[in-house]
Amino acid sequence: MFRINPASGKAIYEQIMDQVKEAAWKGYLQPGDALPSIRKLAMNLQVTPNTVAKAYQMLEKERVIVTMRGKGVFLSEKKSYGIDPGKLEDIKENIRGQLLELIYLGFDEDKILALIDKIYKELEGEEK
Incomplete structure (x- = not known):
């Protein structure tokens, strides 16, 4: 579902964030759907886990996703995420x-x- 463009001038964590938001907007991801774990997504994209973790932290801060300890990362139930x-x-x-x-x-x-x-x-x- 996610792919990185190394030639893009945009930081990798920002590309991940954009793609999660786009997937939610287009309905590829529905509220409550699980996202890949940090390690799994990092392996698939061939980036460091810290890069994915930063994207997930920023998305959580924006209330786009929610992390449940021991269960994983999920798209927020809220349709309107609000904006800082x-x-x-x-x-x-x-x-x-x-x-x-x-x-x-x-x-x-x-x-x-x-x-x-x-x-x-x-x-x-x-x-x-």
Whole structure:
């Protein structure tokens, strides 16, 4: 279910986090579903267990997953996970930087909104 792109500029733990969230959003993972153990996922992805542990810790902090001692890691029962205000500010800053790049490249508001709509539809349309 999960794969890593070593050529990506994104940290591996962030790639794992993104993929867990995407799997939940698309319905590949349902609330209460078990995720692979840290060791198993690390072996499958050929990364260190610490990398997977960091991703899981961050996902737990964001209330996307829950760890039950002796039982494993599960997708949270909550559909609305909420968002940490600091995390939201980080996202806004990231978007702001990307928007500035698009504006510099000559995109106006309509083109930017069309691009966002296209990307969102691509995410929705990917095979389940």
